[in-house]
Amino acid sequence: MTHNASQTARPTSRLEIRQQNETTILQAAEKVFAEAGFGGATMQLIADLAGLPKANLHYYFATKEDLYRQVVRNIFEIWLHAADSMDNASGPVEGIGAYIDAKMEISRRRPDGSKVWASEVMHGAPVIQDYLETTLRDWTTGRARLIEGWIAAGKMQPVNPEHLLYMLWATTQHYADFGHQIETLNGGKPLTDVEWQAAKDSVKTMILRGIGAL
Protein backbone atom coordinates (compact mmCIF):
# COMPACT_ATOMS: atom_id res chain seq x y z
CA MET A 1 0.00 0.00 0.00
CA THR A 2 2.19 2.81 -1.20
CA HIS A 3 -1.04 4.52 -2.15
CA ASN A 4 -1.02 8.09 -0.83
CA ALA A 5 -4.14 9.90 0.35
CA SER A 6 -5.83 11.58 -2.61
CA GLN A 7 -4.42 15.11 -2.73
CA THR A 8 -1.09 14.48 -1.06
CA ALA A 9 1.16 13.48 -3.92
CA ARG A 10 4.12 13.29 -1.51
CA PRO A 11 5.99 16.44 -2.42
CA THR A 12 9.71 16.39 -2.37
CA SER A 13 10.98 19.65 -3.75
CA ARG A 14 11.26 22.54 -1.34
CA LEU A 15 8.96 24.71 -3.41
CA GLU A 16 6.27 22.06 -3.42
CA ILE A 17 6.63 21.48 0.29
CA ARG A 18 6.30 25.16 1.06
CA GLN A 19 3.32 25.68 -1.21
CA GLN A 20 1.47 22.65 0.01
CA ASN A 21 2.04 23.38 3.69
CA GLU A 22 1.03 27.00 3.33
CA THR A 23 -2.15 25.97 1.56
CA THR A 24 -2.95 23.32 4.14
CA ILE A 25 -2.40 25.76 6.98
CA LEU A 26 -4.46 28.49 5.33
CA GLN A 27 -7.38 26.13 4.74
CA ALA A 28 -7.32 24.92 8.32
CA ALA A 29 -6.98 28.48 9.58
CA GLU A 30 -9.93 29.69 7.53
CA LYS A 31 -12.12 27.02 9.03
CA VAL A 32 -11.01 27.55 12.61
CA PHE A 33 -11.20 31.35 12.39
CA ALA A 34 -14.68 31.02 10.91
CA GLU A 35 -15.87 28.69 13.64
CA ALA A 36 -14.28 30.38 16.62
CA GLY A 37 -13.48 33.93 15.60
CA PHE A 38 -10.01 35.42 15.87
CA GLY A 39 -9.99 35.52 19.64
CA GLY A 40 -11.49 32.08 20.04
CA ALA A 41 -9.21 30.39 17.55
CA THR A 42 -6.01 28.84 18.84
CA MET A 43 -2.87 27.98 16.94
CA GLN A 44 -3.05 24.52 18.46
CA LEU A 45 -6.51 23.94 16.97
CA ILE A 46 -5.37 25.08 13.56
CA ALA A 47 -2.27 22.92 13.82
CA ASP A 48 -4.30 19.84 14.74
CA LEU A 49 -6.68 20.40 11.85
CA ALA A 50 -3.78 20.89 9.47
CA GLY A 51 -2.08 17.79 10.84
CA LEU A 52 1.10 19.67 11.71
CA PRO A 53 2.89 20.50 14.95
CA LYS A 54 2.16 23.94 16.25
CA ALA A 55 5.76 25.07 15.99
CA ASN A 56 5.60 24.37 12.28
CA LEU A 57 2.83 26.94 11.83
CA HIS A 58 5.08 29.56 13.33
CA TYR A 59 7.76 28.58 10.87
CA TYR A 60 5.51 29.56 7.96
CA PHE A 61 3.53 32.33 9.64
CA ALA A 62 5.35 34.31 12.28
CA THR A 63 2.30 35.22 14.35
CA LYS A 64 -1.35 34.34 14.66
CA GLU A 65 -2.18 37.75 13.28
CA ASP A 66 -0.02 37.22 10.20
CA LEU A 67 -1.84 34.01 9.47
CA TYR A 68 -5.20 35.66 10.00
CA ARG A 69 -4.25 38.57 7.78
CA GLN A 70 -3.39 36.19 4.94
CA VAL A 71 -6.73 34.38 5.30
CA VAL A 72 -8.67 37.62 5.14
CA ARG A 73 -6.79 38.87 2.12
CA ASN A 74 -7.41 35.66 0.22
CA ILE A 75 -11.14 36.06 0.68
CA PHE A 76 -11.03 39.67 -0.28
CA GLU A 77 -9.44 38.79 -3.62
CA ILE A 78 -12.14 36.25 -4.42
CA TRP A 79 -14.72 38.81 -3.44
CA LEU A 80 -13.46 41.43 -5.84
CA HIS A 81 -13.30 39.17 -8.85
CA ALA A 82 -16.88 38.03 -8.35
CA ALA A 83 -18.00 41.23 -10.04
CA ASP A 84 -15.97 40.81 -13.20
CA SER A 85 -19.04 39.42 -14.91
CA MET A 86 -20.87 42.62 -14.10
CA ASP A 87 -18.61 44.87 -16.11
CA ASN A 88 -19.14 43.50 -19.58
CA ALA A 89 -22.88 43.10 -19.17
CA SER A 90 -25.29 44.94 -21.40
CA GLY A 91 -27.67 45.78 -18.56
CA PRO A 92 -28.78 45.07 -15.01
CA VAL A 93 -30.62 41.83 -15.74
CA GLU A 94 -27.52 40.25 -17.17
CA GLY A 95 -24.97 42.06 -15.01
CA ILE A 96 -26.58 42.00 -11.59
CA GLY A 97 -28.03 38.58 -12.30
CA ALA A 98 -24.54 37.22 -12.94
CA TYR A 99 -23.18 38.99 -9.87
CA ILE A 100 -25.86 37.43 -7.68
CA ASP A 101 -25.10 34.03 -9.17
CA ALA A 102 -21.39 34.46 -8.51
CA LYS A 103 -21.81 35.65 -4.95
CA MET A 104 -24.35 32.97 -4.11
CA GLU A 105 -21.93 30.39 -5.44
CA ILE A 106 -19.16 31.77 -3.23
CA SER A 107 -21.49 31.66 -0.25
CA ARG A 108 -22.11 28.04 -0.99
CA ARG A 109 -18.53 26.98 -1.72
CA ARG A 110 -16.59 29.16 0.67
CA PRO A 111 -18.88 29.85 3.62
CA ASP A 112 -15.96 29.90 6.02
CA GLY A 113 -14.25 32.65 4.11
CA SER A 114 -17.41 34.71 4.15
CA LYS A 115 -17.68 34.29 7.90
CA VAL A 116 -14.11 35.36 8.48
CA TRP A 117 -14.71 38.44 6.41
CA ALA A 118 -17.92 39.25 8.23
CA SER A 119 -16.22 38.79 11.57
CA GLU A 120 -13.35 41.03 10.55
CA VAL A 121 -15.66 43.84 9.44
CA MET A 122 -17.93 43.48 12.45
CA HIS A 123 -14.97 43.96 14.76
CA GLY A 124 -14.04 47.20 13.05
CA ALA A 125 -11.77 45.80 10.34
CA PRO A 126 -8.59 46.09 12.43
CA VAL A 127 -6.59 44.19 9.83
CA ILE A 128 -7.95 45.31 6.47
CA GLN A 129 -9.03 48.86 7.16
CA ASP A 130 -6.59 50.16 4.55
CA TYR A 131 -8.13 47.85 1.94
CA LEU A 132 -11.59 49.14 2.74
CA GLU A 133 -10.44 52.72 2.29
CA THR A 134 -8.62 52.14 -0.96
CA THR A 135 -9.46 49.06 -3.00
CA LEU A 136 -13.02 48.55 -1.81
CA ARG A 137 -13.90 52.21 -2.03
CA ASP A 138 -12.63 52.43 -5.59
CA TRP A 139 -14.42 49.22 -6.46
CA THR A 140 -17.67 50.54 -5.02
CA THR A 141 -17.63 53.91 -6.72
CA GLY A 142 -16.80 52.18 -10.01
CA ARG A 143 -19.81 49.87 -9.80
CA ALA A 144 -22.01 52.70 -8.60
CA ARG A 145 -21.14 54.59 -11.78
CA LEU A 146 -21.98 51.52 -13.81
CA ILE A 147 -25.38 51.30 -12.18
CA GLU A 148 -25.97 55.01 -12.67
CA GLY A 149 -25.26 54.47 -16.34
CA TRP A 150 -27.94 51.80 -16.53
CA ILE A 151 -30.37 54.12 -14.79
CA ALA A 152 -29.57 56.95 -17.17
CA ALA A 153 -30.12 54.55 -20.08
CA GLY A 154 -33.57 53.71 -18.74
CA LYS A 155 -32.68 50.09 -18.14
CA MET A 156 -33.80 50.17 -14.53
CA GLN A 157 -35.60 52.42 -12.09
CA PRO A 158 -33.63 55.14 -10.31
CA VAL A 159 -32.34 53.70 -7.06
CA ASN A 160 -29.48 54.64 -4.79
CA PRO A 161 -26.57 52.56 -6.15
CA GLU A 162 -24.80 52.24 -2.80
CA HIS A 163 -27.84 50.88 -1.04
CA LEU A 164 -28.42 48.49 -3.91
CA LEU A 165 -24.88 47.19 -3.51
CA TYR A 166 -25.36 46.82 0.25
CA MET A 167 -28.51 44.85 -0.42
CA LEU A 168 -26.67 42.57 -2.85
CA TRP A 169 -23.86 41.95 -0.39
CA ALA A 170 -26.17 41.48 2.56
CA THR A 171 -28.55 39.10 0.86
CA THR A 172 -25.99 36.87 -0.82
CA GLN A 173 -23.59 36.67 2.10
CA HIS A 174 -26.44 35.93 4.46
CA TYR A 175 -26.64 32.44 2.99
CA ALA A 176 -23.06 31.83 4.16
CA ASP A 177 -22.86 33.81 7.38
CA PHE A 178 -26.26 32.71 8.66
CA GLY A 179 -26.13 29.32 7.00
CA HIS A 180 -26.53 27.62 10.33
CA GLN A 181 -29.75 29.49 11.05
CA ILE A 182 -31.09 28.73 7.59
CA GLU A 183 -30.20 25.09 7.99
CA THR A 184 -31.98 24.96 11.34
CA LEU A 185 -35.10 26.56 9.88
CA ASN A 186 -34.84 24.10 6.99
CA GLY A 187 -35.47 21.24 9.40
CA GLY A 188 -31.83 20.81 10.34
CA LYS A 189 -30.87 19.78 6.82
CA PRO A 190 -28.49 21.75 4.61
CA LEU A 191 -30.04 23.20 1.47
CA THR A 192 -30.11 20.72 -1.38
CA ASP A 193 -29.06 21.53 -4.92
CA VAL A 194 -32.66 22.26 -5.80
CA GLU A 195 -33.13 24.46 -2.76
CA TRP A 196 -29.97 26.40 -3.55
CA GLN A 197 -31.26 26.99 -7.05
CA ALA A 198 -34.57 28.17 -5.61
CA ALA A 199 -32.69 30.53 -3.31
CA LYS A 200 -30.75 31.98 -6.23
CA ASP A 201 -33.91 32.40 -8.26
CA SER A 202 -35.77 34.02 -5.39
CA VAL A 203 -33.00 36.49 -4.72
CA LYS A 204 -32.58 37.34 -8.38
CA THR A 205 -36.27 37.76 -9.01
CA MET A 206 -36.92 39.92 -5.98
CA ILE A 207 -33.92 42.17 -6.50
CA LEU A 208 -34.23 42.57 -10.27
CA ARG A 209 -37.90 43.32 -9.93
CA GLY A 210 -37.08 45.58 -6.99
CA ILE A 211 -34.93 47.79 -9.16
CA GLY A 212 -37.44 47.73 -11.98
CA ALA A 213 -35.27 45.77 -14.39
CA LEU A 214 -37.77 43.00 -15.10
Place this chain on the structure above:
Amino acid sequence: MTHNASQTARPTSRLEIRQQNETTILQAAEKVFAEAGFGGATMQLIADLAGLPKANLHYYFATKEDLYRQVVRNIFEIWLHAADSMDNASGPVEGIGAYIDAKMEISRRRPDGSKVWASEVMHGAPVIQDYLETTLRDWTTGRARLIEGWIAAGKMQPVNPEHLLYMLWATTQHYADFGHQIETLNGGKPLTDVEWQAAKDSVKTMILRGIGAL
Protein backbone atom coordinates in the same frame (compact mmCIF):
# COMPACT_ATOMS: atom_id res chain seq x y z
CA MET B 1 -21.06 69.20 44.23
CA THR B 2 -23.31 66.45 45.45
CA HIS B 3 -24.54 66.31 41.92
CA ASN B 4 -24.54 62.72 40.70
CA ALA B 5 -23.81 61.68 37.13
CA SER B 6 -26.99 61.78 35.08
CA GLN B 7 -28.39 58.23 35.18
CA THR B 8 -26.98 57.11 38.54
CA ALA B 9 -29.58 58.19 41.05
CA ARG B 10 -27.55 56.58 43.85
CA PRO B 11 -29.63 53.50 44.57
CA THR B 12 -29.88 52.31 48.12
CA SER B 13 -32.34 49.45 48.27
CA ARG B 14 -30.92 46.03 47.52
CA LEU B 15 -33.34 45.44 44.69
CA GLU B 16 -32.32 48.68 43.02
CA ILE B 17 -28.64 47.91 43.45
CA ARG B 18 -29.03 44.50 41.93
CA GLN B 19 -31.08 45.71 38.98
CA GLN B 20 -28.81 48.62 38.22
CA ASN B 21 -25.61 46.60 38.43
CA GLU B 22 -27.00 43.83 36.28
CA THR B 23 -28.07 46.36 33.68
CA THR B 24 -24.73 48.14 33.75
CA ILE B 25 -22.86 44.86 33.36
CA LEU B 26 -25.11 43.66 30.57
CA GLN B 27 -24.66 46.88 28.63
CA ALA B 28 -20.89 46.76 28.98
CA ALA B 29 -20.86 43.08 28.09
CA GLU B 30 -22.93 43.65 24.95
CA LYS B 31 -20.47 46.23 23.74
CA VAL B 32 -17.36 44.23 24.51
CA PHE B 33 -18.77 40.99 23.07
CA ALA B 34 -19.75 42.89 19.94
CA GLU B 35 -16.34 44.47 19.52
CA ALA B 36 -14.18 41.48 20.35
CA GLY B 37 -16.35 38.39 19.96
CA PHE B 38 -16.89 35.87 22.72
CA GLY B 39 -13.35 34.54 22.58
CA GLY B 40 -11.74 37.93 22.33
CA ALA B 41 -13.77 39.51 25.10
CA THR B 42 -12.33 39.43 28.61
CA MET B 43 -14.10 39.78 31.89
CA GLN B 44 -11.55 42.43 32.85
CA LEU B 45 -12.49 44.56 29.83
CA ILE B 46 -16.17 44.28 30.63
CA ALA B 47 -15.50 45.11 34.24
CA ASP B 48 -13.49 48.20 33.34
CA LEU B 49 -16.19 49.42 31.00
CA ALA B 50 -18.84 48.82 33.63
CA GLY B 51 -16.70 50.57 36.23
CA LEU B 52 -16.78 47.59 38.57
CA PRO B 53 -14.13 45.23 39.88
CA LYS B 54 -13.92 41.98 37.98
CA ALA B 55 -14.84 39.89 41.01
CA ASN B 56 -18.11 41.77 41.19
CA LEU B 57 -19.10 40.54 37.74
CA HIS B 58 -18.70 36.99 38.95
CA TYR B 59 -20.95 37.77 41.86
CA TYR B 60 -23.81 38.60 39.50
CA PHE B 61 -22.93 36.24 36.68
CA ALA B 62 -21.22 33.02 37.63
CA THR B 63 -19.31 32.53 34.42
CA LYS B 64 -18.42 34.41 31.25
CA GLU B 65 -20.73 32.09 29.36
CA ASP B 66 -23.66 32.87 31.67
CA LEU B 67 -23.17 36.56 31.05
CA TYR B 68 -22.92 36.00 27.32
CA ARG B 69 -26.03 33.86 27.31
CA GLN B 70 -28.01 36.62 28.98
CA VAL B 71 -26.82 39.18 26.45
CA VAL B 72 -27.84 37.00 23.53
CA ARG B 73 -31.25 36.28 24.98
CA ASN B 74 -31.97 39.95 25.53
CA ILE B 75 -31.34 40.66 21.87
CA PHE B 76 -33.42 37.75 20.79
CA GLU B 77 -36.42 39.13 22.68
CA ILE B 78 -36.12 42.53 21.03
CA TRP B 79 -35.81 40.78 17.68
CA LEU B 80 -39.03 38.86 18.06
CA HIS B 81 -41.15 41.81 19.08
CA ALA B 82 -39.99 43.84 16.07
CA ALA B 83 -42.53 41.95 14.00
CA ASP B 84 -45.54 42.72 16.15
CA SER B 85 -46.44 45.53 13.79
CA MET B 86 -46.57 43.03 10.95
CA ASP B 87 -49.39 40.99 12.39
CA ASN B 88 -52.17 43.54 12.44
CA ALA B 89 -51.31 44.97 9.05
CA SER B 90 -53.79 44.89 6.23
CA GLY B 91 -51.21 43.98 3.60
CA PRO B 92 -47.53 43.78 2.70
CA VAL B 93 -46.99 47.49 2.09
CA GLU B 94 -48.09 48.35 5.57
CA GLY B 95 -46.88 45.19 7.31
CA ILE B 96 -43.50 44.61 5.71
CA GLY B 97 -42.92 48.34 5.53
CA ALA B 98 -43.39 48.62 9.27
CA TYR B 99 -41.20 45.58 9.87
CA ILE B 100 -38.38 47.09 7.82
CA ASP B 101 -38.74 50.34 9.73
CA ALA B 102 -38.60 48.53 13.04
CA LYS B 103 -35.60 46.42 12.14
CA MET B 104 -33.70 49.33 10.63
CA GLU B 105 -34.33 51.26 13.82
CA ILE B 106 -32.95 48.40 15.89
CA SER B 107 -29.88 48.25 13.67
CA ARG B 108 -29.35 51.90 14.32
CA ARG B 109 -30.03 51.92 18.05
CA ARG B 110 -28.63 48.56 19.08
CA PRO B 111 -25.89 47.70 16.60
CA ASP B 112 -23.89 45.91 19.27
CA GLY B 113 -26.74 43.56 19.99
CA SER B 114 -27.09 42.75 16.33
CA LYS B 115 -23.39 41.97 16.10
CA VAL B 116 -23.50 39.68 19.09
CA TRP B 117 -26.40 37.84 17.56
CA ALA B 118 -24.67 37.55 14.20
CA SER B 119 -21.53 36.29 15.85
CA GLU B 120 -23.47 33.72 17.84
CA VAL B 121 -25.24 32.35 14.77
CA MET B 122 -22.07 32.40 12.64
CA HIS B 123 -20.31 30.26 15.20
CA GLY B 124 -23.05 27.64 15.05
CA ALA B 125 -25.35 29.05 17.73
CA PRO B 126 -23.76 27.08 20.57
CA VAL B 127 -25.76 28.95 23.16
CA ILE B 128 -29.17 29.54 21.61
CA GLN B 129 -29.59 26.53 19.37
CA ASP B 130 -32.68 25.45 21.30
CA TYR B 131 -34.27 28.86 20.73
CA LEU B 132 -33.63 28.59 17.01
CA GLU B 133 -35.31 25.22 16.90
CA THR B 134 -38.36 26.22 18.91
CA THR B 135 -39.20 29.89 19.20
CA LEU B 136 -37.61 31.11 15.99
CA ARG B 137 -38.94 28.23 13.94
CA ASP B 138 -42.48 28.84 15.17
CA TRP B 139 -42.09 32.54 14.57
CA THR B 140 -40.88 31.94 11.04
CA THR B 141 -43.59 29.54 10.00
CA GLY B 142 -46.19 31.89 11.43
CA ARG B 143 -44.98 34.85 9.39
CA ALA B 144 -44.57 32.66 6.33
CA ARG B 145 -48.25 31.79 6.61
CA LEU B 146 -49.10 35.44 6.91
CA ILE B 147 -47.18 36.20 3.73
CA GLU B 148 -48.82 33.29 1.94
CA GLY B 149 -52.15 34.78 2.90
CA TRP B 150 -51.22 38.06 1.29
CA ILE B 151 -50.13 36.23 -1.84
CA ALA B 152 -53.38 34.28 -1.98
CA ALA B 153 -55.28 37.54 -1.60
CA GLY B 154 -53.41 38.95 -4.59
CA LYS B 155 -51.76 41.67 -2.55
CA MET B 156 -48.29 40.74 -3.75
CA GLN B 157 -46.58 38.54 -6.27
CA PRO B 158 -45.96 34.89 -5.38
CA VAL B 159 -42.55 34.64 -3.77
CA ASN B 160 -40.97 32.11 -1.47
CA PRO B 161 -41.82 33.46 2.00
CA GLU B 162 -38.72 32.03 3.68
CA HIS B 163 -36.35 33.64 1.22
CA LEU B 164 -38.21 36.90 1.57
CA LEU B 165 -37.72 36.76 5.33
CA TYR B 166 -34.03 35.97 4.88
CA MET B 167 -33.75 38.97 2.62
CA LEU B 168 -35.44 41.19 5.17
CA TRP B 169 -33.17 39.99 7.96
CA ALA B 170 -30.03 40.18 5.86
CA THR B 171 -30.66 43.63 4.48
CA THR B 172 -31.74 45.33 7.67
CA GLN B 173 -29.13 43.73 9.93
CA HIS B 174 -26.41 44.53 7.41
CA TYR B 175 -26.65 48.17 8.46
CA ALA B 176 -25.65 47.16 11.98
CA ASP B 177 -23.29 44.25 11.40
CA PHE B 178 -21.42 45.91 8.55
CA GLY B 179 -21.90 49.41 9.85
CA HIS B 180 -18.18 49.93 9.94
CA GLN B 181 -17.84 49.08 6.26
CA ILE B 182 -20.73 51.35 5.36
CA GLU B 183 -19.23 54.14 7.42
CA THR B 184 -15.87 53.72 5.68
CA LEU B 185 -17.52 53.82 2.26
CA ASN B 186 -19.44 56.86 3.43
CA GLY B 187 -16.21 58.80 3.71
CA GLY B 188 -15.46 57.69 7.26
CA LYS B 189 -18.54 59.45 8.60
CA PRO B 190 -21.48 57.67 10.25
CA LEU B 191 -24.76 57.96 8.42
CA THR B 192 -26.63 61.13 9.27
CA ASP B 193 -30.32 61.26 10.09
CA VAL B 194 -31.07 62.09 6.49
CA GLU B 195 -28.88 59.27 5.21
CA TRP B 196 -30.54 56.79 7.54
CA GLN B 197 -33.91 57.86 6.24
CA ALA B 198 -32.65 57.42 2.69
CA ALA B 199 -31.41 53.95 3.58
CA LYS B 200 -34.80 53.01 5.00
CA ASP B 201 -36.58 54.35 1.95
CA SER B 202 -34.25 52.58 -0.45
CA VAL B 203 -34.67 49.26 1.32
CA LYS B 204 -38.43 49.60 1.55
CA THR B 205 -38.84 50.66 -2.05
CA MET B 206 -36.63 47.93 -3.49
CA ILE B 207 -38.11 45.14 -1.40
CA LEU B 208 -41.75 46.16 -1.69
CA ARG B 209 -41.36 46.60 -5.43
CA GLY B 210 -39.41 43.35 -5.53
CA ILE B 211 -42.38 41.42 -4.17
CA GLY B 212 -44.78 43.23 -6.44
CA ALA B 213 -46.59 45.07 -3.67
CA LEU B 214 -46.12 48.55 -5.06
Place this chain on the structure above:
DNA sequence: TCGTTTCCTGACCGTATGGTCAGACAGAAG
Protein backbone atom coordinates in the same frame (compact mmCIF):
# COMPACT_ATOMS: atom_id res chain seq x y z
C1' DT C 1 30.55 13.17 -1.15
C1' DC C 2 30.24 17.13 1.58
C1' DG C 3 29.03 21.58 3.07
C1' DT C 4 24.90 24.71 3.03
C1' DT C 5 20.37 25.94 3.27
C1' DT C 6 15.79 24.97 4.35
C1' DC C 7 12.50 22.43 6.87
C1' DC C 8 10.85 20.48 11.09
C1' DT C 9 9.63 19.80 16.12
C1' DG C 10 9.67 18.65 21.27
C1' DA C 11 10.38 21.15 25.09
C1' DC C 12 10.14 25.27 27.15
C1' DC C 13 8.68 30.25 28.84
C1' DG C 14 6.20 34.51 30.22
C1' DT C 15 1.85 36.20 30.37
C1' DA C 16 -3.06 36.84 30.55
C1' DT C 17 -7.31 34.85 31.57
C1' DG C 18 -11.45 32.80 33.91
C1' DG C 19 -12.54 31.80 38.13
C1' DT C 20 -12.18 31.45 43.56
C1' DC C 21 -12.32 32.85 48.27
C1' DA C 22 -11.90 34.81 52.76
C1' DG C 23 -13.24 38.49 54.79
C1' DA C 24 -14.80 43.49 54.91
C1' DC C 25 -18.93 46.28 54.50
C1' DA C 26 -23.75 47.71 54.61
C1' DG C 27 -28.89 47.42 54.54
C1' DA C 28 -32.72 44.93 56.67
C1' DA C 29 -35.19 42.82 60.52
C1' DG C 30 -36.14 42.21 65.43
Place this chain on the structure above:
DNA sequence: CTTCTGTCTGACCATACGGTCAGGAAACGA
Protein backbone atom coordinates in the same frame (compact mmCIF):
# COMPACT_ATOMS: atom_id res chain seq x y z
C1' DC D 1 -27.93 47.64 69.53
C1' DT D 2 -27.57 42.94 67.56
C1' DT D 3 -28.07 39.64 64.18
C1' DC D 4 -28.52 38.25 59.66
C1' DT D 5 -28.31 38.37 54.96
C1' DG D 6 -26.95 40.23 50.76
C1' DT D 7 -23.16 43.05 48.53
C1' DC D 8 -18.48 43.92 47.47
C1' DT D 9 -13.38 43.22 46.46
C1' DG D 10 -8.14 42.58 46.68
C1' DA D 11 -5.36 38.88 46.44
C1' DC D 12 -4.70 34.62 44.74
C1' DC D 13 -4.56 30.20 41.68
C1' DA D 14 -4.45 26.84 37.83
C1' DT D 15 -4.54 26.72 33.20
C1' DA D 16 -4.04 27.68 28.44
C1' DC D 17 -2.22 30.42 25.13
C1' DG D 18 1.10 32.67 21.71
C1' DG D 19 5.52 32.50 20.84
C1' DT D 20 10.71 30.89 21.16
C1' DC D 21 14.66 28.08 20.47
C1' DA D 22 18.18 24.63 20.03
C1' DG D 23 19.15 21.11 17.51
C1' DG D 24 17.91 17.22 14.34
C1' DA D 25 16.45 15.78 9.49
C1' DA D 26 16.17 16.36 4.80
C1' DA D 27 16.82 18.54 0.29
C1' DC D 28 20.01 21.14 -2.48
C1' DG D 29 24.19 22.59 -5.07
C1' DA D 30 28.92 21.71 -6.48
